[in-house]
Amino acid sequence: MGFELPKDNYTGSIREVVIGEGDKAVKIGGQTAMPLCGFEGEFPNAPKIAMDVYDETPEEWAEAVTEHFKDVLSDPVAWAQKCVNEYGANMICLQLASTDPNTKDTSAEAAAELTKKVADAINVPLIVYGSGNAEKDIEVLTKVSEVCQGHNLLLGPVVEDNYRQIGASAIAYKHCVAAETPIDVNMAKQLNILLENLGVSPDKIVIDPSTGALGYGIEYSYSVMERDRLAALSQNDGKMQMPMICNLGKEAWKARESKISVEEEPTYGDLTKRGILWESVTAMNLLMAGADILIMRHPEAINIVKKAIADIHS
Amino acid sequence: MALTGIQIFKMLPKTNCKECGEPTCLAFAMKLAASKAELASCPYVSDEAKEQLSEASAPPIRGVVIGAGDNAVKVGEELVLYRHEKTFVNPTAIAILIDDSMSDDKVNAKIDQLNNNKYDRVGMTLKANLVAVKSTSDDAGKFKALVEKVSAATDDGLVLIANADCIKEAISVCAAKKPLIYAATKDNVDAMSAIAKANSVPIAVKGETLDDIIELTQKLTAAGIKDIVIDADEKTFKDTIKNQIAIRRAALKKKFRPLGFPTISFPCDMTDDALYETTLAAGLISKYAGIVVVSDIDAPNLLAMTVNRMNIYTDPQRPMVMDQGIYEFNSPDENSPLLITTNFALTYFIVSAEIEASRVPTWLLIMDTEGMSVLTAWSAGKFVADAMAPFVIKSGITDKIAKKKIIIPGYVAQLSGEFQEELGNWEVQVGPREAGDIPKYLRNIAGI
Numbered sequence: 001m002g003f004e005l006p007k008d009n010y011t012g013s014i015r016e017v018v019i020g021e022g023d024k025a026v027k028i029g030g031q032t033a034m035p036l037c038g039f040e041g042e043f044p045n046a047p048k049i050a051m052d053v054y055d056e057t058p059e060e061w062a063e064a065v066t067e068h069f070k071d072v073l074s075d076p077v078a079w080a081q082k083c084v085n086e087y088g089a090n091m092i093c094l095q096l097a098s099t100d101p102n103t104k105d106t107s108a109e110a111a112a113e114l115t116k117k118v119a120d121a122i123n124v125p126l127i128v129y130g131s132g133n134a135e136k137d138i139e140v141l142t143k144v145s146e147v148c149q150g151h152n153l154l155l156g157p158v159v160e161d162n163y164r165q166i167g168a169s170a171i172a173y174k175h176c177v178a179a180e181t182p183i184d185v186n187m188a189k190q191l192n193i194l195l196e197n198l199g200v201s202p203d204k205i206v207i208d209p210s211t212g213a214l215g216y217g218i219e220y221s222y223s224v225m226e227r228d229r230l231a232a233l234s235q236n237d238g239k240m241q242m243p244m245i246c247n248l249g250k251e252a253w254k255a256r257e258s259k260i261s262v263e264e265e266p267t268y269g270d271l272t273k274r275g276i277l278w279e280s281v282t283a284m285n286l287l288m289a290g291a292d293i294l295i296m297r298h299p300e301a302i303n304i305v306k307k308a309i310a311d312i313h314s
Numbered sequence: 315m316a317l318t319g320i321q322i323f324k325m326l327p328k329t330n331c332k333e334c335g336e337p338t339c340l341a342f343a344m345k346l347a348a349s350k351a352e353l354a355s356c357p358y359v360s361d362e363a364k365e366q367l368s369e370a371s372a373p374p375i376r377g378v379v380i381g382a383g384d385n386a387v388k389v390g391e392e393l394v395l396y397r398h399e400k401t402f403v404n405p406t407a408i409a410i411l412i413d414d415s416m417s418d419d420k421v422n423a424k425i426d427q428l429n430n431n432k433y434d435r436v437g438m439t440l441k442a443n444l445v446a447v448k449s450t451s452d453d454a455g456k457f458k459a460l461v462e463k464v465s466a467a468t469d470d471g472l473v474l475i476a477n478a479d480c481i482k483e484a485i486s487v488c489a490a491k492k493p494l495i496y497a498a499t500k501d502n503v504d505a506m507s508a509i510a511k512a513n514s515v516p517i518a519v520k521g522e523t524l525d526d527i528i529e530l531t532q533k534l535t536a537a538g539i540k541d542i543v544i545d546a547d548e549k550t551f552k553d554t555i556k557n558q559i560a561i562r563r564a565a566l567k568k569k570f571r572p573l574g575f576p577t578i579s580f581p582c583d584m585t586d587d588a589l590y591e592t593t594l595a596a597g598l599i600s601k602y603a604g605i606v607v608v609s610d611i612d613a614p615n616l617l618a619m620t621v622n623r624m625n626i627y628t629d630p631q632r633p634m635v636m637d638q639g640i641y642e643f644n645s646p647d648e649n650s651p652l653l654i655t656t657n658f659a660l661t662y663f664i665v666s667a668e669i670e671a672s673r674v675p676t677w678l679l680i681m682d683t684e685g686m687s688v689l690t691a692w693s694a695g696k697f698v699a700d701a702m703a704p705f706v707i708k709s710g711i712t713d714k715i716a717k718k719k720i721i722i723p724g725y726v727a728q729l730s731g732e733f734q735e736e737l738g739n740w741e742v743q744v745g746p747r748e749a750g751d752i753p754k755y756l757r758n759i760a761g762i
Contacts, residue, residue, distance in 0.1 A: 003524045003525050003564070005524075005559075005563070036552070037554070037559065038552065060671075214625065215663065216623060216660060216663055216664060217622045219628050222600070222626070223397055225400055227396075252749070254667070255667065256663070256670060259671060260759070269612055269614040273589065274613075274617065277592055277618040281592070281596040281618045284594075284596050284600075285626075304587075307590055308551065311550050311551045312552045314550060
């Protein structure tokens with residue numbers, strides 16, 4: 001008798017979440033086994049890549065990234081269209097960074113107006129991330145939610161300090177939410193429970209487990225995501241059976257290794273290659289830990305990860 | 315399968331001599347079963363029992379050493395499927411591929427990369443570990459010459475990839491270095507096994523299917539060979555990882571000995587795109603490969619792979635730490651600002667990256683908080699005024715700065731008053747909460 005692969009028994013499965021509306025709708029999740037275990041479960045939806053678009057011209061981005069977007073960096077609508085048309089983005093993640101009161105403090109109204117324009121201009125689903133300032137994000141994301149009714153956006157990051165307001169708005173205007181907690185299984189579960197108690201359907205929640213880049217805590221993200229998935233699949237924990245999103249482009253390109261010049265750090269070698277690898281290797285690990293949406297920046301890093309996804313989901 | 319205490323007891327002398335330190339043989343057997351005693355403590359156990367027991371108590375995945383001396387690497391001995399359960403034990407060895415079709419210049423360049431591409435990180439040196447020398451010509455003389463050249467040029471271990479005739483020739487010049495010979499297949503297993511035995515070197519097996527591989531490892535084991543490495547690569551990354559998972563699960567969950575060996579994988583054969591290759595290699599480092607053979611260890615590629623390896627093989631229970639002390643950024647002088655934070659490596663990496671990016675000359679004091687982050691260390695009483703003040707004063711920083719002024723992380727703003735009191739004639743300033751806001755903060759201070 002031949003060798004039989006020892007299979008794991010899973011009692012739970014990941015929920016399917018639909019982001020976007022009508023022709024634009026994209027489904028994520030639905031797995032019934034741990035990542036890379038296609039031999040013992042169903043993986044109906046391959047992971048998706050969302051590309052970063054910022055609401056104002058980024059000032060501190062690596063040249064390796066900006067050189068691909070020079071013509072569109074000051075125009076989020078054109079930028080988003082370029083990501084979709086030229087680089088095959090499955091989704092766009094509009095980062096409303098300039099709404100942060102510590103930077104430009106762009107108003108909620110202006111942010112919402114811009115978001116609507118971007119959402120209308122692309123034929124893929126739109127993820128909208130606030131600045132991460134929990135208080136201001138209430139104002140910004142509830143306004144975005146209202147103005148973009150009918151687009152079924154994915155709004156985030158929703159955290160313990162603002163889930164009530166943003167969650168309620170997402171229910172009213174029928175959007176999804178990305179629930180962010182700091183690399184912790186129990187806190188992720190707790191926030192999901194709070195959202196469900198508020199009335200957010202579990203089919204409208206995506207877990208943002210918080211992402212560390214390669215060299216900057218990737219191992220914490222990797223393990224917490226594996227544990228999140230084991231809770232969902234092996235322990236059939238209904239409060240953890242949501243797909244996961246990783247906001248990694250921002251982290252990977254913030255790393256010293258993606259930024260420091262070869263003149264300053266001669267042992268590190270070519271800066272562009274380094275940055276691309278920092279993003280693709282970070283993404284690869286997150287993919288292997290169960291990510292359903294990877295938010296990324298560099299076209300070549302994205303190509304690499306797309307190849308890996310195509311292989312894994314062949 | 316692991317033996318029970320009773321099964322072990324049956325193999326012991328049953329004399330209750332107490333020389334092992336236990337009151338009875340049965341008590342000793344129970345401790346052995348729980349891995350709380352060593353068989354060597356019993357002076358009277360028979361050789362036969364010793365063999366049976368050591369077999370039963372052997373790690374489910376064998377540890378295999380490749381190379382000799384300081385640069386020898388051990389792979390295998392892994393105990394878990396998920397790293398949160400327990401630390402991954404022996405980090406994946408990274409091997410650079412050299413073949414006999416390459417020009418001398420190219421071979422020399424690869425060896426240079428192997429010997430010189432190194433990075434220091436958290437007190438560890440990150441580098442590649444092995445050189446895989448491959449015959450593409452099947453010319454035994456040519457292969458031997460290349461092996462000899464490579465072997466002389468590096469202290470790192472070797473993997474010899476060739477047919478049995480070529481390996482037989484080449485091993486004479488490098489047997490003492492304990493190279494891994496690659497690979498026994500169903501067509502050459504006898505010849506390869508004879509070489510492995512005669513030279514006491516580890517051997518890799520390759521088969522079309524896991525069944526072929528099992529047959530090969532069983533055959534080698536029967537021949538008395540223990541140091542085996544498995545190549546279970548498939549055409550797709552997906553199926554390669556599937557085999558990695560299958561092998562580890564069979565070894566750990568079923569204690570299935572014929573697959574209880576470390577693996578070798580060849581990202582170098584999976585694609586011609588160097589960046590994709592490195593990304594796949596990183597994936598294989600995270601998911602169970604004992605050795606990855608890569609075609610490119612150019613600085614950025616090797617940096618990404620080795621940092622990936624360090625991260626995944628870090629003890630999940632014990633944080634990486636930095637040494638306590640004074641760190642300089644952007645060539646500070648006596649008028650440069652002084653910051654203080656904890657010695658959790660991640661805190662250090664993030665804070666130092668931001669300071670560096672600010673381009674503002676800055677001093678950074680790293681205080682030993684047993685690897686806790688700022689908030690955790692504060693709540694645990696490690697990063698508090700009465701501990702910080704003596705550290706700052708004794709650190710020697712006062713000799714380096716003109717004005718006694720120190721900036722604390724925004725998250726511990728509450729301790730600024732007490733810190734000031736403890737420090738006496740110092741000025742304590744509260745910095746930003748998030749590291750991302752450091753550059754702006756420093757530039758403000760510097761008036762840029």
